[in-house]
Amino acid sequence: MTAPCEPLVRVQAEDFDPAAESRRLTEGRRDVGAVVSFTGLCRDENGRLDALELEHYPGMAEAEIARIAAEAAERWPLTGLTVIHRFGRIAPGENIVLVVAASSHRRAAFESADFLMDFLKSRAPFWKKEHISEKNSGDWVEARAGDLEDMKRWQR
């Protein structure tokens, strides 16, 4: 097998452009047969959320995402992999996280993007706090037991 691709990892306050990031993984290449792009957005389920405040652990956030991305690149034959995670105040409808996986074939692209998201949820050091319309400050979002179960799906 060829050497694993070098994943691109960014942790930033600014927004990102999913289309531009997909293009970056295909431009000027002829060996890419599949690109799977996942964008996670801030959602408001009952009309009371002003914004989410995403706290992160600078340094470890980048390092941990890089470890997860490197594992995906080892496990699937990817031609490119990009992971971007935002921090700071993010309003409903705005982007939070992006995973773009490119490969010669679709299965590797689908599976690695899914794997990345499951591990980001439970292993990347980010914490969401809700800012509620009528209050100055809301509560911390609690981790779901299902998040851990999602991660266990990938045990070999």
Next chain:
Amino acid sequence: MTVKLVYFAWVRERIGLPEETVDLPADVKTVTDLLAWLKTRGENYETALERSDVIRVAINQEHAEHTAALPRNGEVALFPPMTGG
């Protein structure tokens, strides 16, 4: 032994500090020892670390278990389960 402690999310809010450097007694050797020792330092620590089983730990910016040994002059982070993605 001296370690730098960093706190995130509700652990940070309940303790009331983002980080601090502490001098540990000689018998505080593992993360479990550290959590027990911190709880003796005041009501804020006791409240923050009340359910110590849910507290997640990173040593020098890598995930670690409660049984892990503390690093000399290292960085130990305490935080709730992560909710990124």
